[in-house]
Amino acid sequence: AGSRAGEDMRTEISTAAAFVTRLLRAAGGVGEEQLRCFRECLQEAMHEHYKHHWFPLVPSKGSGYRCIRINHKMDPLIGKAAGMIGLSHERLFQLLPSELTLWVDPFEVSYRIGEDGSICVLYESPQPGGKVAKQLESRTSCKEEWRIGRSSPSKSYNMMTVSS
Helix, strand or coil, X not given: CHHHHHHHCHHHHHHHHHHHHHHHHHHCCCCHHHHHHHHHHHHHHHHHHHCCXXXXXXXXXXXXXXXXXXXCCCCHHHHHHHHHCCCCHHHHHHHCCCEEEEEEECCEEEEEECCXXXXXXXEECCCCCCCCCCCCXXXXXXXXXXXXXXXXXXXXXXXXXXXX
């Protein structure tokens, strides 16, 4: 199941990498070619890191291992990808939120900016086998809140798109 599990995490990883790339793009000062390279490097690093820690049958298993975190320390996966395009950790701290948590789990990618921010879902898909994904009513789905500064997002799409 190892290689198949690896194949199954592409959507989640590309969603997460696209989100971090969008945060960098929004901050400005990073060229499109650098951003493209950053996104590819980050996806590759995540794929390598998660390879043996992806459990579609038990999506929460290994969640801490897959969590991407910036909290006065730069997440090593983001740091590695940024290094590939010549961005220092100091520069990253200027460009990205000082506190960001990104959970990359089978069937769901979500994030929180700040320690007390609401948890926002970037991507979710139903789990195979008839199990209903965990109820989201208790959590705010605020895919676009960081960008438009209000918490009434459009619910007309399931997944973030990134324009290249």
